[in-house]
Amino acid sequence: MFTGIIQAQGQIKRIDVRNGDWRLTVLVSELDMSDVGIGDSIATNGVCLTAVEFSAKEFVADVSAETLKVTTLGQMKVGSKVNLEKALRLQDRLGGHLVSGHVDGVGRVKSISQDARSWRYWIEAPADIARYIAHKGSVCINGISLTVNQVTGCEFDVNIVPHTRAETTISEWQVGTEVNLEVDLLARYLERLLAGPQAVYAPEANTSTITKEYLAQSGYL
Incomplete structure (x- = not known):
């Protein structure tokens, strides 16, 4: 389980294609790996991955064909930036909401506008999961816990404050960018x-x- 509060940004270092699936090597940047062990979970752009190898600077995880099909990880390239969060411990603060790291579908950024010092992003969700997205409810986008401001059909908008935009990969989103969505459990x-x-x-x-x-x-x- 995760909280949707991003702890660091990482970068794809290597992609090994193995019989239809991938083995990813991810540089962890400022993520503290001192308490990580083999088999631990690390949310990578909202996708729960299992560390099969790791060091202070990187971790390695296998990505199944199913995960590549239903998330945006299959679009990653060497050098792509990703949001990272280690698994929740029971004594941790739950600053966001309960997130499983099991992506429900892929959405698309429809529009971006500035609102005072914040930014508004309208996201289009697949029809089969849009029904779970509610006004003032929680949604996880690329691993980030966010509050839904408005809902219109299959589209919803979120407000991004300067800190969140600076500490995550949101600043790289453009109209048309595809994002991983996980609805409230x-x-x-x-x-x-x-x-x-x-x-x-x-x-x-x-x-x-x-x-x-x-x-x-x-x-x-």
Whole structure:
């Protein structure tokens, strides 16, 4: 588990293609690796990766074909910057929200505008996960815990303060940039709980039986 509070920016040092999947070497920059062990998890642009080798300056992780297919890691090149966060410890402050590092889908930056000293980014989410994104709810974008300001159909916007923009890879985003999205954990489990064991979930199943009326009848509203 993670919090979505980025601890450092890293950089892709090496990509080894191995029978359809990848082995990544990531330079960790200022990330403290003194308490990392083999098998520990490090969120890389919001994707939970397992360290199979590491040193004070870098770590190595295998990336499956499935992960390359459903996240933006497959677009990474040597030199690409990534957001890094080590796994949450139970005694840590939960400054963001609970994040699993299991990406739900890939979104796209639709527009960027400055708002006083902050920046507004409108993001388009895939239709099958947009229903989980709520006004003033939490969303994880490239590993960053952010608050949703507005929602219009499949698009939503987030406000980025100067500190977050400076300490993460957000400053590199442009209109059209693809980003990893992870929705709030509770929303996914609530839908599954209310839908019952007969419900079928697959990438092509973009409809939901959960409505506002259904939630009200079930005592959630």
